[in-house]
Amino acid sequence: MRIALFITCFNDTLYPQTGRAVVRLLERLGHTVEFPRAQTCCGQMHFNTGYRPEALSMVRRFAKVFAGYECVVTPSGSCAGMIREHHRTIAGQYGDAKLQAAVETVSPRVHELSELLVDVLGVTDVDAYFPHRVTYHPTCHSLRMLRVGDKPLRLLRAVKGIDLMELPEADGCCGFGGTFALKNPDVSTAMLADKVHCVQSTGAEVLTAGDNSCLMHISGSLNRLRTGIGSLHLAEILAATEGDAR
Amino acid sequence: MSGTTADSLVWLGTPSFPEAARTAVADGRLRANLRGATRTIRARRSTLAAELSDWEELRTSAAAVKRNALRHLDTHLIRLEAAVTAAGGTVHWAADAAEANRIVTGLVAATGEREVVKVKSMATQEIGLNEALATAGIRAYETDLAELIVQLGDDRPSHILVPAIHKNRSEIRDLFRDSMAAWGRPAPEGLSDDPAALAEAARRHLREKFLRVKVAVSGANFAAADTGTVAVVESEGNGRMCLTLPDTLITVMGIEKVLPSFADLEVFLQLLPRSSTGERMNPYTSLWTGTTDGDGPQDFHLVLLDNGRTATLRDTVGRQALACIRCSACLNVCPVYERTGGHSYGSVYPGPIGAVLTPQLAGIEHAPSLPFASTLCGACYDACPVKIDIPEVLVHLRARAVDSKRGPVPTAEALVMKAAAATLATPHTLTAAQWVGALGGRLLSRQGVLRSLPGPLAHWSRTRDTPAPARGTFRAWWRRTHRQEGR
Numbered sequence: 001m002r003i004a005l006f007i008t009c010f011n012d013t014l015y016p017q018t019g020r021a022v023v024r025l026l027e028r029l030g031h032t033v034e035f036p037r038a039q040t041c042c043g044q045m046h047f048n049t050g051y052r053p054e055a056l057s058m059v060r061r062f063a064k065v066f067a068g069y070e071c072v073v074t075p076s077g078s079c080a081g082m083i084r085e086h087h088r089t090i091a092g093q094y095g096d097a098k099l100q101a102a103v104e105t106v107s108p109r110v111h112e113l114s115e116l117l118v119d120v121l122g123v124t125d126v127d128a129y130f131p132h133r134v135t136y137h138p139t140c141h142s143l144r145m146l147r148v149g150d151k152p153l154r155l156l157r158a159v160k161g162i163d164l165m166e167l168p169e170a171d172g173c174c175g176f177g178g179t180f181a182l183k184n185p186d187v188s189t190a191m192l193a194d195k196v197h198c199v200q201s202t203g204a205e206v207l208t209a210g211d212n213s214c215l216m217h218i219s220g221s222l223n224r225l226r227t228g229i230g231s232l233h234l235a236e237i238l239a240a241t242e243g244d245a246r
Numbered sequence: 247m248s249g250t251t252a253d254s255l256v257w258l259g260t261p262s263f264p265e266a267a268r269t270a271v272a273d274g275r276l277r278a279n280l281r282g283a284t285r286t287i288r289a290r291r292s293t294l295a296a297e298l299s300d301w302e303e304l305r306t307s308a309a310a311v312k313r314n315a316l317r318h319l320d321t322h323l324i325r326l327e328a329a330v331t332a333a334g335g336t337v338h339w340a341a342d343a344a345e346a347n348r349i350v351t352g353l354v355a356a357t358g359e360r361e362v363v364k365v366k367s368m369a370t371q372e373i374g375l376n377e378a379l380a381t382a383g384i385r386a387y388e389t390d391l392a393e394l395i396v397q398l399g400d401d402r403p404s405h406i407l408v409p410a411i412h413k414n415r416s417e418i419r420d421l422f423r424d425s426m427a428a429w430g431r432p433a434p435e436g437l438s439d440d441p442a443a444l445a446e447a448a449r450r451h452l453r454e455k456f457l458r459v460k461v462a463v464s465g466a467n468f469a470a471a472d473t474g475t476v477a478v479v480e481s482e483g484n485g486r487m488c489l490t491l492p493d494t495l496i497t498v499m500g501i502e503k504v505l506p507s508f509a510d511l512e513v514f515l516q517l518l519p520r521s522s523t524g525e526r527m528n529p530y531t532s533l534w535t536g537t538t539d540g541d542g543p544q545d546f547h548l549v550l551l552d553n554g555r556t557a558t559l560r561d562t563v564g565r566q567a568l569a570c571i572r573c574s575a576c577l578n579v580c581p582v583y584e585r586t587g588g589h590s591y592g593s594v595y596p597g598p599i600g601a602v603l604t605p606q607l608a609g610i611e612h613a614p615s616l617p618f619a620s621t622l623c624g625a626c627y628d629a630c631p632v633k634i635d636i637p638e639v640l641v642h643l644r645a646r647a648v649d650s651k652r653g654p655v656p657t658a659e660a661l662v663m664k665a666a667a668a669t670l671a672t673p674h675t676l677t678a679a680q681w682v683g684a685l686g687g688r689l690l691s692r693q694g695v696l697r698s699l700p701g702p703l704a705h706w707s708r709t710r711d712t713p714a715p716a717r718g719t720f721r722a723w724w725r726r727t728h729r730q731e732g733r
C-alpha cells in the first residue's frame with residue numbers, strides 16, 4: 001500500500017529516529033512510504049493554546065499537501081487527534097467552503113500508527129524482536145480522542161522477547177498537556193511525579209508510548225532522577241528486529 | 247455583565263489558577279485528603295455505572311433531554327411558572343445575583359423571622375446569599391454536614407458535592423470542638439474523630455435548628471415544567487427536614503435546571519446518584535409541588551435565577567455547560583483537580599465544570615486563567631453523565647480568552663505564537679529554524695541533554711531534562727536516503 005507519512009514538526013526536529021523507524025517498519029511490511037516534503041505542522045499547539053486564526057494556515061497546508069493520498073500515518077496520537085477532530089473546527093470557523101470540503105476528505109484518512117497497523121493493514125504481529133522489560137503508557141489523546149483501545153498493547157504483546165509490565169494507573173494523565181506544562185508548571189510537575197512513580201514501580205527498563213511529546217515529558221524526569229529507565233516510541237520497538245539485537 | 251455576578255461567583259482578590267495551584271500542590275496534607283477522597287468516589291462511580299447495561303443509552307437520553315430543555319428554555323420556564331403558581335406557589339424572576347438576594351431577603355423579612363435553615367445549594371452560594379442575609383441581620387444556618395463544616399470553619403467550599411473534601415476527620419473534630427458553640431449547641435465533651443461520633447454531634451447541633459427555625463432556603467436539582475414539581479436529592483435527610491418542617495420555603499434555582507416533564511426525572515434519578523456519590527439511589531429524594539394544605543410549608547417561593555445564563559446560552563459551543571447536573575463526576579476524575587483541590591479555581595464552581603462554567607457566567611475577563619487549568623486529557627468528558635464535551639468548551643474559551651486580549655500591542659505569548667506560526671508556515675522556514683535550534687541546542691547540551699532552558703521554558707527544565715535537537719532532522723535524512731521519491 002502507498003502510505004504518506006506525516007512526521008509532525010516535533011518528531012521531525014527532536015525525534016527523527018521515530019520517523020525512520022516508521023519508514024523501516026512499513027517498508028519491512030511491504031508498503032511504500034512517501035514523505036510529502038511540503039508538510040509542516042498540524043497546528044495543535046496554536047489551537048490548544050487559543051490561537052485559532054494562527055492555526056488556519058497550517059490546516060490549509062495540511063489539507064493541500066496530503067490531498068492526493070488515500071492513507072496517511074503519523075506517529076503521534078495527539079497530532080492525529082488534532083487533525084481528525086479539530087481541523088474541521090478551524091476550517092468551519094475561519095476557512096472557506098473549499099477548505100472545509102478538503103478537510104472533510106483528508107482528515108478521516110489520517111491514522112495514528114497503531115490504528116494504521118491494526119485497522120487498516122490488519123496486522124498485530126509485525127515480526128519485531130525486542131528482548132527487554134517494557135511498560136506502556138497510553139497517552140490521553142490516543143486513549144480518549146482516538147480511542148485506540150488496546151491496539152498498541154496487542155502489537156506489543158506480539159513482539160518477540162519482550163517482557164511487558166503492566167503500568168499502574170495507566171490511564172492517568174502525565175501532566176504534559178502542551179503549553180499546560182508551561183502555564184501550570186507546579187500542577188504539571190505534581191502529575192508527572194505520580195506518573196514517574198508508577199513507571200518506576202513496574203521494574204521496566206523502557207517506557208513506551210505512541211506520542212513523543214508525552215514521552216519527552218516523562219523521560220525528562222526519569223533522566224533527571226537518574227532512574228536508568230529509558231524511553232522509546234512504540235514505532236521504534238515495533239521496528240526493532242533480531243538483526244538489531246545482534 | 248453586572249459587577250455583582252462576578253463578585254460572588256468568583257472570589258475576588260484570589261490569585262490566578264497557576265499561582266493558587268502552586269500553594270495547593272505544596273500542601274501535602276491537602277493532596278493526601280484529596281487523593282484518598284477522589285479515588286474512593288471514582289472507584290465507586292465506575293463500579294455502579296458498569297452495573298447498568300444501558301448506561302451509555304441513559305447518558306445519551308440525558309444529554310438529549312437537557313439539550314431540548316435548553317433549546318426551548320423560555321417556553322419551559324413559562325410553563326413551569328404557570329404550574330407552580332397553579333399549585334399555590336409564587337414564582338420570582340431574578341436577572342442577577344443582586345436581584346435574587348433582594349428578593350430572598352425581602353421574603354424572609356416579610357415573615358418577621360431573623361433565621362433561616364439552608365439545604366446545600368450551589369445557586370445560593372453563587373449569589374452570595376448568606377452574606378446578603380447577614381447584612382440584613384438574618385442568620386443562615388447550613389444544614390448539610392459538609393456545608394456546616396465549611397460554615398463553622400469560616401472556610402470556602404472546595405467541591406460541588408463534598409464542599410469539605412479538603413478536610414480530614416481530625417481537622418473536622420477540632421473544628422466542631424472549637425466553633426460549634428458560637429453557632430448553637432456546642433460539641434459534646436471529649437468528641438472523637440470517629441465518623442459516627444462526628445455525625446451525631448452535627449445531628450444534635452442541627453436538630454435544634456430544624457425544630458426552631460420557621461423559614462428554609464433551598465436550591466433545586468430539577469424542576470418539571472409540566473407539573474411544577476421541584477426536586478432535591480441528598481444523602482443525609484437534613485434537606486428533607488428543611489423542606490418539610492418550616493412554614494415558609496424559598497427555593498433559588500438556576501433557570502437551566504428546568505426539565506420539560508416530570509417523566510424526565512426517571513433518567514436523571516438513575517444517572518445523578520451513580521455519577522456523584524456512587525450510589526444506586528439517593529437516600530433522600532424530595533419532590534414538592536406548590537403547597538399542600540396542612541402538610542409542609544404553607545408558603546412556597548421559587549426564585550428563577552439568570553445570573554449570566556442567558557448570556558451563556560448565546561454561545562453555541564459554550565452553552566452545553568448549562569446542561570450540567572452538578573454531579574461532580576468530572577471533579578473526581580480530573581487529574582488537575584486531584585492535585586490542586588477546589589480553592590485554586592477561585593470560584594464557587596471548581597474543577598473541569600468550573601473551568602468552563604465560571605468564565606461564561608462571570609465573563610471571561612473575571613476568570614481568564616480557568617480555561618487553561620486543564621491538560622485536555624478528556625477524562626471529564628468520559629465521566630460526564632450528560633456528555634458535556636468539556637475539552638471542546640475549554641479550547642473554545644481559550645480562543646475567546648486570547649481573542650479578548652488581541653489589540654494593537656500583542657502580549658509576549660502572542661508574539662511567540664506568531665513567530666512559531668511563521669516558522670511553521672513553510673518547510674523552508676521550518677528547516678531554517680530547525681537548523682538554528684539544533685546548533686544552539688548542541689552548543690548548550692551535555693551528552694545530548696539540556697538541563698536548563700532559557701526564558702519561559704525555565705519552569706519546564708526545573709524538573710525535567712530535555713533532549714537536545716537531533717543532529718539531523720527527519721527531513722534531512724529523508725532527502726539523503728530517498729532522493730528520487732517524495733515531492
Ligand code: SF4
Pocket residue numbers: 521569570571572573574575576577599626629630631632633634
Ligand atoms: S459537567 Fe458533567 S460531570 Fe461535571 S458536574 Fe456537571 S454533569 Fe457532572
